[in-house]
Each structure stands twice: as C-alpha cells, then as structure tokens.
Amino acid sequence: MAIDLQLTAEVTDFLLEEADLLDRRDWDSWLELYEEQCLFWIPAWEDDDVLCEDPDNEVSLIYLDDKNRLKDRVWRINSGLSSSLIRMPRMAHMVSNVRIKEASAERILVHAKFQANAYKLDEHRVDFFFGDYHYELLPKGDSFSIKTKKVIIRNDIIPRQLDFFSV
Amino acid sequence: MKPEDVKWRIIDKPGETFKVHRSIYTDPEIYKAELEEIFEGNWIYVAHDSQLPNANDYFTTMVGRQPVVISRDDEGKLHGFINACTHRGAKICRKKKGNAKNWSCPYHGWVFNPQGEILDIKSLDTANYPDGFQKSDYNLTPIKVDSYAGFIFASINTEVQELEDHLAGAKVFMDMFSEQSEQGLEILPGTSVYTHHGNWKMQAENGVDGYHLDVVHASYLTLAGMRAKEAAEAAGGDNIKAIQPQNPDTTGGNYALGNGHVMIWIDIANFRDRGLGLQYDSLVERVGEHRAKWMAGRLRQVMIYPNVILFDGISTQMRHWRPLSQDETEVTVNCIAPVGEPAESRKRRLRQYEDFYGASGLATPDDLTEFDACQEGYYGAKSPWQDFDRGMKSHQMGADDDARSIGLEPESSAERAADESLYHGEYRQWVKLLSEGAD
Numbered sequence: 285m286a287i288d289l290q291l292t293a294e295v296t297d298f299l300l301e302e303a304d305l306l307d308r309r310d311w312d313s314w315l316e317l318y319e320e321q322c323l324f325w326i327p328a329w330e331d332d333d334v335l336c337e338d339p340d341n342e343v344s345l346i347y348l349d350d351k352n353r354l355k356d357r358v359w360r361i362n363s364g365l366s367s368s369l370i371r372m373p374r375m376a377h378m379v380s381n382v383r384i385k386e387a388s389a390e391r392i393l394v395h396a397k398f399q400a401n402a403y404k405l406d407e408h409r410v411d412f413f414f415g416d417y418h419y420e421l422l423p424k425g426d427s428f429s430i431k432t433k434k435v436i437i438r439n440d441i442i443p444r445q446l447d448f449f450s451v
Numbered sequence: 452m453k454p455e456d457v458k459w460r461i462i463d464k465p466g467e468t469f470k471v472h473r474s475i476y477t478d479p480e481i482y483k484a485e486l487e488e489i490f491e492g493n494w495i496y497v498a499h500d501s502q503l504p505n506a507n508d509y510f511t512t513m514v515g516r517q518p519v520v521i522s523r524d525d526e527g528k529l530h531g532f533i534n535a536c537t538h539r540g541a542k543i544c545r546k547k548k549g550n551a552k553n554w555s556c557p558y559h560g561w562v563f564n565p566q567g568e569i570l571d572i573k574s575l576d577t578a579n580y581p582d583g584f585q586k587s588d589y590n591l592t593p594i595k596v597d598s599y600a601g602f603i604f605a606s607i608n609t610e611v612q613e614l615e616d617h618l619a620g621a622k623v624f625m626d627m628f629s630e631q632s633e634q635g636l637e638i639l640p641g642t643s644v645y646t647h648h649g650n651w652k653m654q655a656e657n658g659v660d661g662y663h664l665d666v667v668h669a670s671y672l673t674l675a676g677m678r679a680k681e682a683a684e685a686a687g688g689d690n691i692k693a694i695q696p697q698n699p700d701t702t703g704g705n706y707a708l709g710n711g712h713v714m715i716w717i718d719i720a721n722f723r724d725r726g727l728g729l730q731y732d733s734l735v736e737r738v739g740e741h742r743a744k745w746m747a748g749r750l751r752q753v754m755i756y757p758n759v760i761l762f763d764g765i766s767t768q769m770r771h772w773r774p775l776s777q778d779e780t781e782v783t784v785n786c787i788a789p790v791g792e793p794a795e796s797r798k799r800r801l802r803q804y805e806d807f808y809g810a811s812g813l814a815t816p817d818d819l820t821e822f823d824a825c826q827e828g829y830y831g832a833k834s835p836w837q838d839f840d841r842g843m844k845s846h847q848m849g850a851d852d853d854a855r856s857i858g859l860e861p862e863s864s865a866e867r868a869a870d871e872s873l874y875h876g877e878y879r880q881w882v883k884l885l886s887e888g889a890d
C-alpha cells in the first residue's frame with residue numbers, strides 16, 4: 285500500500301499537539317480537539333491476552349461516550365475538590381509508530397504507540413503507562429477533530445491513578 | 452509477637468473511649484504478625500464461583516504471602532493447594548486462570564490432578580529413591596477452601612473454624628447481595644488491579660467509612676448534582692446517572708456483624724436510576740417491598756474481615772486486597788452483576804461502576820490519596836493515638852429495629868452511617884487474632 289506521507293505527517297503533528305496539550309495541562313485547548321459526540325475509551329483486560337472489547341457487557345477502565353463526560357474530568361481538576369488532583373503529576377507523553385489504517389474524505393483511522401511518563405510528587409516516584417492509541421479522526425478545516433480515542437494500556441496495574449491525562 | 456506486645460495498642464473502654472495506637476499501621480513486627488495470624492491464619496476471600504464455573508477450572512491467587520491455586524473437580528467440588536510443586540517448588544499453575552484435566556509441572560514434568568494427587572513422576576523407574584519413598588507423599592499441599600452464596604474463601608490454616616461460623620452476621624448481607632437475581636451473580640469480564648501507598652487496614656476502614664463521603668468525594672457528589680440538573684434541563688445527555696446517597700452524617704446506619712465483619716447502609720435518593728432500580732417493580736413482586744428497599748434502594752457496603760468488601764450502592768463491586776508491606780497494598784476490583792439481567796440494566800451498572808470505582812474512576816483515586824496521606828501522618832510518632840469515639844453515645848450493643856426487620860443479629864448497631872463505632876468490632880477482632888490466634 286502506498287503511504288500518504290503528507291497525511292501521515294499532518295496526523296502525526298496533530299497527535300503530538302494533543303500530547304503536548306496534556307503535558308502542558310492546557311485542558312481547554314485539549315477539549316477543543318474533541319467532537320461533541322465523541323468516545324474516549326480505555327478497555328480493561330480480562331486475561332493475559334484477552335481485552336474487553338464489548339463495553340456494554342464487559343468492564344472498561346474508562347468509557348466516556350459524550351464530550352460532557354470529558355468536561356467532567358477537567359472540571360474535577362479545576363474544582364480543587366479532588367485531593368488526588370491537587371498535586372498533579374508532571375507528565376511527558378511520547379507518541380510514535382503513527383500509521384494511517386484507513387483514510388477517506390469522511391474519516392481517518394490511525395494507530396499509534398505511546399508511553400506516558402508521570403513523575404508523582406506525593407510518592408516521589410516515576411510511573412508510566414504504555415500501549416496503543418486507536419483514533420478515529422474527522423477532517424476539520426486544515427486539521428482534524430477526534431471522534432474516537434481508544435487507548436489500550438499494556439501495563440495495566442494502576443499505581444494509584446489513571447485518568448485521561450495519564451495516557 | 453506476644454499478646455502483651457499487641458494489647459496495649461488498643462484502648463477499649465466501652466461508653467468512654469476506643470483508641471488505636473498508630474504504630475499498628477507502621478510497625479513491621481505488627482505487619483509480620485498480621486500476615487501470620489490474620490492473612491495466613493484466617494479465612495481470606497479469593498474468588499467468586501463464576502470465575503471458575505466448570506469442571507477442571509482453576510484460579511490462581513495469593514493468600515497472605517503464599518501462592519495458591521483453587522480448583523473445581525469434575526463433581527463440582529472446590530479444592531485449594533499451595534501453588535508449588537512438591538518436587539522442587541516451582542509454581543505449577545502459572546496463568547491467572549484456566550482449565551486443565553492434569554497439571555504438568557513445567558520444571559521437571561511431574562503431573563498432578565485438580566484434586567492435588569500426584570499422577571506421574573518422570574522416570575520413576577530409574578530414580579533410585581531411597582526405600583522409604585512413597586509417591587503419595589508428594590501430593591500437593593492442601594489448604595482449606597469453602598464457599599458461601601457463591602463467594603469462595605480459602606485458609607492456609609486447615610484448623611480454622613467452619614466458614615459459616617466465621618462469616619457470622621455477614622451471611623445476611625451476602626444472601627441479600629446474591630439474591631438480586633434468581634440465577635445468582637456473575638463477575639463481569641474485566642479485572643483491574645491497583646496499588647497504593649498505605650497500610651491494608653485503611654482499605655478495611657475506608658470502604659465502611661460514611662464520614663468521609665461528602666468530603667473526599669465532594670467532586671463526585673457535586674458532579675452528580677450538576678449532571679442531574681443538566682439532564683433535567685435537557686441541555687446534555689447523561690447516560691451514566693450518577694448515584695446520590697443521602698447524608699451519612701444524619702441518616703442510615705452501621706453494624707458490627709461479628710468476627711470483625713462490619714457494614715454501613717445509606718438510602719439512595721435516585722435508586723431507580725440503578726441497574727437493579729430499573730427492575731424495581733418486578734423485584735418488589737419477587738421479594739416484597741421491604742426486602743426490595745434493602746436490596747435496591749439502600750447503599751450497603753459490607754466488609755468481610757480482613758480482605759474484601761461487597762459494594763452495592765453506586766454500582767456493584769467486589770473489592771479485595773492483600774498487603775505488600777506495612778506501607779503498600781494491592782487491590783483487585785471486579786464488577787459483579789445479576790446473571791441474566793436486562794441489557795439496559797447491565798449497561799447502566801457498568802457505566803456507574805466505571806464512573807465511581809477503581810483507580811480510573813472519579814472517586815477511588817481520592818480515597819487512595821488519603822491513605823497515602825494517612826500513612827505519612829502515621830509516622831508522626833509523637834502524635835500516636837486516634838479514637839473511634841464518634842457515635843459512641845448512640846451506639847447500642849445487639850440489634851436495632853432495622854436489623855431485626857431483616858433477621859440480623861449484629862454485635863452492635865449504630866443509627867448513622869457516619870458513626871465510627873463499627874470499627875470497635877473490627878479492632879476487637881484484630882486484637883483477638885493477634886493475641887490468641889484464629890479459632
């Protein structure tokens with residue numbers, strides 16, 4: 285299959301922009317990347333190699349099928365009412381292996397790999413999650429918007445906290 | 452550890468004060484005694500029936516420090532063993548769960564069956580074992596396993612009392628939990644494991660702590676209110692319907708159930724938004740109005756000492772834990788649901804579960820952060836005592852009217868969910884186990 289280098293570069297830059305907004309905690313700009321009717325999904329694992337792919341019958345770690353639910357999580361950070369979110373971890377997201385799996389005028393399906401490093405101030409400790417991003421992007425002006433972000437975390441023992449900014 | 456090294460750490464003067472010394476959360480000697488007497492001397496929750504439903508299914512886990520395997524034989528009977536080969540100790544069952552007629556040790560190939568009997572020793576004919584060698588001496592080392600209402604417990608201590616005696620008053624609530632469906636309960640696929648800084652006893656306290664709810668979970672409760680308002684104004688969709696318990700400072704209650712088991716209950720304002728609440732009318736028809744109210748309308752969090760809580764409130768969760776050190780704890784959580792519930796209820800239950808529980812939800816990370824903060828505070832040894840006196844004046848021994856109405860005979864009853872007197876039951880058991888050993 286011929287590789288669309290131009291599109292791959294544009295999509296990569298878009299994913300890196302999202303990662304950077306998370307690291308810089310620019311939540312409002314981050315939210316703007318998402319469609320109103322979006323899905324942010326982190327499935328749970330059932331067994332060594334079995335991922336829970338049926339969210340209506342199986343557990344997800346995070347399943348937010350409306351932008352308002354993403355806003356809830358941002359609100360929680362800004363509210364000052366959640367003690368787990370007062371000393372936010374210092375994060376650095378690495379995104380790589382970006383590949384266009386399907387592209388049309390309507391949508392672009394993208395797979396990528398990530399490692400999201402967290403320095404936790406309370407615990408004086410470094411934790412990280414790594415795994416896969418599966419995006420459904422919609423073309424929007426000269427950029428994109430996020431219709432779906434599915435995150436497969438491969439090291440799924442959670443050290444105290446897993447939120448949208450952790451992956 | 453001698454009884455006198457334990458007893459001074461709890462001051463128990465009924466009607467006057469109940470204090471614990473914070474060294475119980477930090478002292479490595481206490482931790483070691485807890486592993487021996489509580490985690491390896493008593494019954495420990497290990498799994499639910501639905502996690503090993505078929506003949507020859509097995510499930511591996513830890514009891515205290517010790518690796519164990521729980522198996523079901525072809526007659527449906529449960530067995531449990533130390534998960535270590537009797538040859539040179541290699542862990543035999545390596546996966547979390549599986550199904551196998553025989554277990555062949557991956558190291559030198561000895562073969563066992565799910566009843567723990569040794570079937571084959573490789574090259575026995577050329578082994579030149581000494582004359583006293585008996586193959587049957589090499590069966591797997593059994594532990595005690597039993598189940599109640601679908602909940603499976605194990606004990607390293609084969610002299611431990613019968614499970615039903617151990618469960619005491621908790622049985623009333625285990626029955627109530629499992630009767631949500633005539634077909635019983637099932638663990639839904641998708642296990643999450645999380646770790647946190649903080650002694651394991653904070654897990655055993657916090658899940659039955661009504662007092663922290665509106666402070667630690669202020670963000671969750673405020674969001675729940677905002678979402679309800681938003682949905683009422685039809686300004687946005689709300690597929691989750693966050694659950695709103697009533698004020699634990701003034702309502703609900705708690706019970707000490709015997710042998711360290713404790714529970715809290717609080718009425719839920721919007722209980723008809725719950726998975727079982729959606730089926731409320733048919734539930735009333737099946738179990739009657741009063742029991743239906745307890746089952747669907749009332750948050751119940753039942754801690755079965757020392758390592759599991761049955762949550763039936765925000766959603767339905769099994770949460771169990773094991774200590775990793777005096778300062779670190781590992782928690783395993785599952786969503787548990789009535790078998791055969793309608794798709795709409797199942798989906799609602801899952802969304803509410805993910806919303807609140809687990810280290811990826813909107814509530815649990817805040818609890819875990821408090822455990823971390825307490826654990827640090829406990830090292831402030833110059834300030835060593837804390838009390839569980841809240842509610843002492845209204846706390847009564849034996850049953851109150853609510854308990855009697857469901858056939859419960861608790862050790863003690865309290866009239867508000869936020870009262871801290873239920874911890875007396877927990878810590879009296881703690882002292883008893885550490886100073887006398889398990890029954």
Ligand code: FES
Nearest residue numbers: 536538539556559
């Ligand atoms: S350790 Fe199992 S056969 Fe040798």
Ligand SMILES: [Fe+2]
Nearest residue numbers: 657667668818
């Ligand atoms: Fe809590």
